[in-house]
Amino acid sequence: MPTRHAVLAAALVACLAPPSPALAAPAPTIIDRPIRFDQERIDLTKRYIRRHYGLKVKDIKIVPRAVVVHWTASGTTRAGWVTFNRVRMRAARKHLLRGGLVNVSAHFLVARDGRIYRLMPETWMARHCIGLNYDAIGIENVGGGKKWPLTPAQLRANIALVRYLVAKHKGIRYLLGHMEWKRFEKAPFFRELDPTYRNAKPDPGRRFMRGLRRALSDLKLLGRYTTPRKGGR
Template sequence: MRRYLLCTVLFFTMISCVVNRTVVAKPILFDAEREQLTLEYMRDRYGLETSSSAIDPKMIVLHWTVIPTMEESYKAFYEAKLPNWRPDLENVSGLNVSSQFLIDQDGTIYQLLPETTMARHVIGLNHCAIGVENVGGGEGLPLTRKQLKSNVWLVKYLKEKYDIDYVIGHYEYTNFEGHELWLEKDSAYRTVKTDPGEHFMKKVRKATRKLEFKLVPEK
């Protein structure tokens, strides 16, 4: 009986932690300039003539920043235009990279943009994708267990709100070339990605398998 009560207490404690998890609002700059750059990106990259930067989310893309701190990661996304240290992307668009969410190494979830406002974080799919960036990553600063738990919680939370079909790692984005969701017009515009790592994605998929997301297309 005592063991049963202990298990019951632990169970409801875990449920409470999930239910009470909070998302901290920490908006990046989304002024008239960023709005205009976003609309130009949608027009030039995707052929979408629209007066709104709103998206209809169909997928979640998980990333890592390879930047060691939350403050530096946030700073990298904050401005509307690409900073000087990203000249490789400037010929494509002056719109700065960003995402809707940023998760710190301690698991804190920050919301940078509204979920249905387009962010530039994945080639070909920004028009339908919610981006989740994780501070750190790579060999020097691996993603943490707390970040994993927050990613799993956020994926479940977003699935409840939107008709999400796919959850993918950034490294899987080129699998969607030729898919109905793929809109990038320039066949030469591709970058090689490894984030957030295959091992991390396997854990996320295992924890969210009951949501029955669609399989990533094979190349």
């Protein structure tokens, strides 16, 4: 039995120890609004993984090492949700359809008022960023561009959400905007067998990423992949 003094001393140490930065922030409120992710979508995702990454997988689980931030380029949460709820890619999206039948999605959708919706399990693969899907959690923000500039409430929600994700998934080292994917093309975890399957993206804008990185600087997340130096010199 520890003495009363020892218990008090331990409690005092626990109180005084600085919490880790990722855990210090209050957890954001996350509302589950699952999109349709049925067996067909799972099978189509497996097919995508095999075709683009050369992996034959039993399930579509990922171990996230990055968070990719996006905008939907549509004005309402409903429109974003409906887009991602489709199992198969729309025929009109020809470039993406060439890459596979499974529809695009993301793990989170952040409304213009900052409400955070979780659309699918955080560790299932979503199709949201060419080359990084198998390693990244995707956050979509409703709006974007000149028409619907992303809001301060969305920035605050993204800050809280990334902190929550980094605290929960220990392998996350990178944070990037979709428009920055090229910074990762040399990374060993940039997986894409077809060298012609690429696209240029504007989302979520430099300003938003700057704000996000400034607020999260204590987490020391990397915004690009750099080759580790050999021999430590």
